[in-house]
Structures are given as C-alpha cells and as structure tokens.
Amino acid sequence: MTASVRPFIAVSLAAVLGLAAAPVRKIEFTDTKLKNGLRVIISEDHSAPVFAVSVTYNVGSRDERKGRTGFAHLFEHMMFKGSENVGAGEHPHLIFANGGSMNGTTNKDRTLYYEILPANQLDLALFLEADRMRSLDITAGNLENQRQAVKEERRLRVDNQPYGRTFEVLETLAYENFAYKHSVIGSMEDLDAATVEDVASFFKTYYAPNNAVLAIVGDVDTKTTLASVRKYFETIPSQPAAPPLDMTEPPQKEERRTTIEDSLARLPRLSMAYKIPPASSPEQDALRVLSTVLSGGRSSRFYEAVVRQKELASGGVSAFPDGARGPGLFNIAATAAPGKAIADLEAAIEAEIERVKAEPIEDWEMEKARTAARSSLVSSLGSSLSRAVLLGQYALFDDNPNKINTRADAIAKVTASDVQRVARQYLVKTGRTVVITVPRAPAAKGGQ
C-alpha cells in the first residue's frame, strides 16, 4: 500500500507556516476527454480505503429564463427519482445502505452531485451516475412530488425564517442582468409553472456529457478506473452546446438601497453587497485576504470594533466575496444589537472600511490571512470529497483543474497594498446595494 498523498500534505502544512521553504507538492491527476465530450479527472490517494465522485454540470440558476426561477434546483431533485435501470430513490438507498453518503447541490453557477463510498464500490457509483446522465426517468408524478418537496424547502429556508427574504431582495436589487437577478430557490409561482416538458428539454440541453466534468478522487487505480468510466459513460450521446449566456452586467453608477419589513424578525439587520469582478479575476485573492482582515475570527477589525468595543452588532459581522463565476458580490451583513440604531451600525462598519483603505494593514493581520487561507485550503485537501469538488469546479469554471495546486501560493503573494487597493476600488458607495430589514410591528409578543 502506498501513501503518496500523506507526504504531500505534511510538506504543504509546514509551508503554510513558513517553517519550511519547500514548495507545495502537486496533487497529481489525469485529465481526459471522452469521445462524447465528458471531461474525466482522476486523482489517486491510497491513504484511506475510500473514494469520492463528483459530477459537476455546467448549469445553474443563472441559466434559468424568466418565469422559471428555481428550475435548475427543482431539476436537481428529479435526478434522484430514477432512470432506466435505477428506481425512484434507489440511488440514495444504495449509497447509504453501503455505508456511503451522497447529495446534490445547486447554486447560481453549477449543479453538483457527489458520492463517497468504500473503495470496493466504485462500479456502483459510476453505474448510478452514468444511468441518470443517460436516461433520466421524467414523469409527471415524480415532478409533482419533488415540486412539493422543493416548495417546502423554500418555506423552511426562506418564508418561515427571520430575514429569509432579505438576500433574495438584495440580489434582485443589485443586478440588472436576469441571470443573477433572482434567487436559486426561485418563486412559488415559477415552481408551480414548471412542466414535464421543461424537465425533458432542460435534461437534453444541460445534462449532456459534453456539459459536465466527472472527478474521481481516492483509493482507486487510474487506469482501471478510466476503463470503467469509458464502459459506463462513453456511449452516452453528446448534445449540441447549450445556448450561450450573456452575463454582461451594466456598471453600477449609484448606491441602491431599500428597506423591507419582516414579520418574523425581532432585530433589524443590515445587508450590503458591493460589486466585484468574477471569481476567476486576479483580484479575487486580494478580496479574500480583505475579508479575513475585516471579519476573520475574533481578532478581526469588524469583531473587535463593531461587536466587542462598540457593541452595535449582535453575533458577528460577516464579510466575504461570493465567488461567483460572473459579476460577483462582496457581502457584508450584521444584525443590530438590541436597542442600537441600524444607522450607527452602518456608520461603524463604514468607518472600518474607510480605515482599511487609509491606514496601514499590520503585519500580523497579513500573516493571519495567509495562514487562514492556506490552512483552510490544506484542510479541504485532507478530504477526498473536497478535492473532487475543487478539481471539478476549477475544470469547469477556469478550464484549469491545476488551480488546486496554485491557489494557495497566489493568496500568499497578496500584499498589504493589494488589499488596500481592492478595498479602495470595490468597497465604494456607488457600487453597492443596501437592504435594511426591520421587524414589522406588532411582531410576536414580548422579547423586545
């Protein structure tokens, strides 16, 4: 038994702390395109008798048309309802019955499916993924059932939660291009409008082998795995390329701001989103360091000044670049402490933003940001699933799965002046959208 990956992680962890000058050793992988256009990435790691499979489809809520918001996610649910050789629910049943885990997840930019299983069940995973890519079972009964489940998901996460609608309102206000101007979960009206024909056409257009990346990471043999992949997947016919998507977002010229009422909330919340470039932009690394300086942990500027010293926010103040493939958002959010004015909270957050632009960032803050970023990358590399997901995503978004090997170094090269520069360039009032959520009185009794 080899343990080729373990030394790699040891070296890179040491590098995180600058304790060893040794360069980060690469994650080795093969990158193959099948005849039908399916991109296949295989990375061996024999440190544990487990493997992960990810299938990343190049479709997300950004591909939805008006009147069909929420459809990409509703479709994801249909992928567990059976195919030619797999019964409804049999896919999850078999994965869990054999000790594994699995799920699907949809965001603006992609739809991801994954399995983790013991090493002896590789054929099972490949069979299940291939069968539904080839021959999804599309029935009115299945659609109706999952429509109800998804509407419950919306109620659970959005309509029955305090601040549940806030982000939806923010996205709709921040964007002009429809692609990102709606939520992933979609509206009840649009979910109700989805038809079996929509499912069939979406499947044909987007769930084609030439519109997906398959990544397999773990205790597998590359050669035999690739042979199995060919056996299960290569006869699935390719399809004409999906229609091109215009992601152009007109430049924002002035601040957008609104206030909404929320009958489930008891404290007001401030949500701000600043326009930033797509995640593939070189600016992304500096923006990520900026988010650590502002909001990473209890030594961060927002926590120390706004939460601990001024006691204006309850909980924390979050600040992060959303990592969108298209025009992105740098999101900042905080809930006012009881009895504190939302205007004071906003002013305190703005003061810290202006300070990061104007005054030097200290060395320890840069060290912390480097350590945090690289440590989170390295710990994600400790899991075969994380590697499968990252390899698939970098292949799809950047056409560069090797970004998994270069990202940490890129973040380490960010300087304090880079961070100040992106703060000055992007955290500007004219490029932001602000949503203030206020409790609607009379809310639930008491507690105020």
Place this chain on the structure above:
Amino acid sequence: MRPRGNLSVALAAIGATVVLTAAIHAGRQQEPPPAAGLVVKGKAPVSNEILKVTLPKPQEADLPNGLHLMVLEDHGLPRISFQIVIPGAGGYYDDPGLTGISSYTAQMMREGTKTRTTLQMSRELETMAAGLNVSSSIAGQTASVSGGALTENFDRLFELAADVLLNPAFPEDEWNRLRTRARASLIQQRTQPGFLASEMFSKVVYGSHPAGRNSATPVTLDAIRRDAMIELHRTRFVPDHAVIAFAGDITLEEARKKVEAKLGAWKKAGTAKPGVEEPPALGPAKVYLVARPNSVQTNIVVGTQSMTRSNPDYIPLTVANRVLGGTMGRLFRHLREEKGYTYGVGSGFSATHHTGSWQASTAVRTAVTDPALTDLLKDVEDMCEMPVPDNELMDAKRAIVAGFALSLETPEQVLGYYMQSWVYGLPKDYWETYPARISEVTPAQAQAVAKKYWNPERLHIVAVGDAEKIKDVLAKKGTLEVFDTDGNPVK
C-alpha cells in the same frame, strides 16, 4: 475494505480486526423494503466483498491528580487535537435560579486570563490557525476544553489551553460585554421555530428535571455575577473525574509530559463523583402548541423518554430507529418522497447517565399539518404493531455497520467512541463487538423496543405554527395546551 494506511500498520499490535458482518448477506440481491417512495430495480452493481477494518485502540493512563489520559496515535498528518471532558461542570448542576451559569463561565474562561487579554488570545490563536473552545452544555453533565493545531504549534496551543483552564481572570468589563451579546442571542433564538419546538419538547419530556433546560433566560442571565462564576470555576472545573484525550501526531509519553508540564498545577479537589437523578415519570400524553404568528409551516416534534446509555435496549432501538427515521427511512419515504409534505423528516434519540429522549421531527406546510401528523404517527404505530420485514431490517443494519466503518477514518471520531465508553462505563469490547451486535438484532427485538418506547400512549406532540389554522387539528389529537413564543400559556 482494506486496512487503512499508516494507522492500521502503526497500531496493528493493539488494534482489533473487525469483520463487518453487514456484509453477511453476500450474494443476496438487495431487495426493496415494502414501502412507497422507493422503487428498487436491483440492477446496479453492488460489491458484496467481505469488508474488514482495523479498529484502533487508544493507549490509556491514569495521572496522580485523577485525570484519565487517552491517546490515539495517528502520524499520518502533522496535526494534534485534544479534548478535556470535565464531569460535574455541566449546566445540569446549575442552581435553577442561575440556569446557564456553567455555560457562561466556560465562555468567560476564554475572555481573558491573568496574563492575556481576550484580544491577545484571539490574535495568538488566529495567527497560527489553531482552534480553542471552552464549552458547557445547558443541560448536560460535563464541560469541555478542546482544540487542535499543527504539531509545530501544538505546544503553544496547549500553553494557551492550560492558561484558559487554570488562570481565567473573569474580567468584569468582558462579562458586561458578553452579557450584552448573550441578551441579543436570547432574543434572536425566539424567532427560530426549531428552537421553540425543542424548548417546548424538553420541558414536556423532562418537566422541571435539569435535563429539561434549553437556555438561560433574561432573568437568570441578569442574576449571574462574576463572583459566582469564579467560585463555579474553582469548585467544578476540577480534574478528579476528568479525562484528557489526544488524537493525531503524538505518543502516550509525549502526551503525558505535556500534561505534566502544563497542567501540573491542576490539583485534585477531593470532590465526589457527580451523580444524576432520573427524570420524573412522563405524564399522560398531550399536545402542546406554540403559537408563532405568521408561520407558514408547522414544526412538529413527536416524542417521549428513552433510556440510559448503558441500557441493552440501546442497540435494538438504534436499528429500529434507523428503519423508521434514519436516512431514507420510512418517515422520509412516506412524508417526503411519497406525499411531498416536507423537505426533511427524521427521528433520533439520546441516552446519558439518566434517561434521555426519543423524537421524530419535521416541518410541513401549514395546510398539511393534519395528514402529515397522522401519517407520522401511523409509521410509528406500524413499527409497534408489525415486525420489520427481513430485507428492510438487513438494509438498515448494513447501513449502520458500513457507516460505522467509514467513520473510523478520522482519529478524532475513533477517540470519540472510546470516550463514550469511558464516560458511560461501557464494556471494554463494546466497539469491537458493535457491528456484530447490530447485525444480530432480529425483527422481533426491533418490534419489542418499538412497542416499549413508542407506544402511542407515551407519545407527546409539540407543534410550532400558526395557531389560528392548526389549533383545531391539534385538538383532535389529544388534550391541547397553547403557549406564546415566550413560553407563556395562552388562554
């Protein structure tokens, strides 16, 4: 399954090989359990290879101050994590007028020591990307100090951990700040339907027993004083009955040296082993409604008391619960996959030194509260009335055992199992024989525990939702009591 890499080699001498008897039905076609919401065509290739995994065992030692030391070596990664569990320092033992004081004491230990401010502590930890957490659960019997770091940084982390444990300063100004933040979260949690449901359920199942505590209240929070926290720390954060466990890139001898060097001043206090009392017997089953205006869903919890951790029913109930409310279990297949009432539904149970609780829970749109609750109760009743078909039981057992095997991949998880053994005094070979004992559960045994614990007469119902729309529905299910979101009875 092959033994895993470095760990199985390093620990072969002290580990035990466990044959995963869930693979006993080698060659058997996995057939569909008799339930709607799942169609099994049986065409997918499933390997029935016999799986073997090595279950590593920790090395253990007893230290002079009463501390029990456990070490699970795994040198695969240059990382070490640790956890100190302190019986007697949990919220279970809080004065009822000061509910939450253990929890806040634990949080305050991280807010400054005799030589470090809270901000210095944050900077030191975050610049080395190390974690350090002190916590005490609101109703549990223990407090915990835990953390993890790269091997190179571990001594620095452990130094901070020892400082937090032995020298907290409880600065008055930091307590004022923490209390302000705590007040906000006491308000915020009341907006969450899940919190309201579990708060009511705990009260229903445990009554005034300490296990029924769910949160501090504004009144108890205001009553907590710095002096009382200092006294609590002095008298209850003691090593007499505590355990310290290390996992990762460390040996028993190294661990012992670190503990002696940093925790040498943690002296035995001579306190008796803290005990617990059983909760009072459950009253007759009732229905409790928390009226949450503007709810578009009803959160439902159906449940009752369970058993103690050492009760032999634990194993068959684990299997029966998996069939009913586990992943892809009957509740999920019926309420979600067949009926579309909900996004998620499941069941689970707890068991400690005292009797714990069992509950099935879900959130459904208001309009289907009645049929969803009826179906849920029917699924529970079926478990009592009919034996689980062989194939369905086999699949549940196989899923538990295979899932257990995959969970052995991380040393922290393995150590977690052994700490459970230590805390509850489970038999030495408990985890080695666990797969076999799960596999041996028969349909009759699963039905017997279902009957014993899930008898409809024992099942209390809690609902959180729009009272106007669901009050009548709930009143049909039993004697109804209604409360507002602050827990006050509503006439």
